[in-house]
Amino acid sequence: MSLFNVFQVSASAMSAQSMRLNAVASNMANADSVVSADGRPYRAKQVVFEATPMGGAGELSKGVRVTQVVESAAPARMVYDPKNPAADEKGYVAFSNVNVVEEMTNMISASRAYQTNVEVMNTAKSLLLRTLQIGQQG
Template identity: 60%
Template sequence: MSMFRLFDIAGSAMTAQTIRLNAVASNLANAESATSSSGQPYRAKQVVFRAMPMATNAQHAQGVEVSAVTEDPSPPRMVHNPRHPLADANGFVTMPNVNVVEEMTNMISASRSYQTNAEMMNTAKTLLLRTLALGQS
């Protein structure tokens, strides 16, 4: 595998993790919103990854890409707050199905993955520059 292929692989992972971070940010921003623009409670977004072939030759390098951004099918949270304007007859408000602890864990995981791929790109760049320097001596 070419050293330059590492940049493609790490770049694809960084792009995928950026989309994941955006989904987490959206989920956290709407965690306490009783309604969305559609009038229904916000549904948490989940990012689905899949392997993506990076080359057509015999060396099967694979990157990653986002295959879908789906809505979490889990039921919404029911919060008892009879004073809320959207409360039902029993005093319950339908809230988003966002679990803040899970979202914070996803954010840390995506950030670490992004950071690891950025460091891999920097290491590959350093190795390529040292290889060029050997050729100059």
């Protein structure tokens, strides 16, 4: 793998993690939602990644791309609140299926992955600059 492929791989990972962070932000913002745009409780969004080849033929390096954003299949969170106007006939209100603890963990993981790829790019840049400096001295 050439040093230039490092930039492609890291950039693809940063883009994917950015989409993951956006999904987490949307989930967190709607954690206590009762109704979404379609009239049902908000459903948590999950980002699906896929490895994708980078570089030319014969290269073994792989990046990452987002293949889709899917809704969580977890059931809605039911809360007993008979005074709520959104309550059903039994007095339960269906809230979003967002698990705040899982989303915070997702946010930390995505943020660290993004930061790690920034560091990889910075290190590759430093190596290239150092290589150019060595070439100028000789």
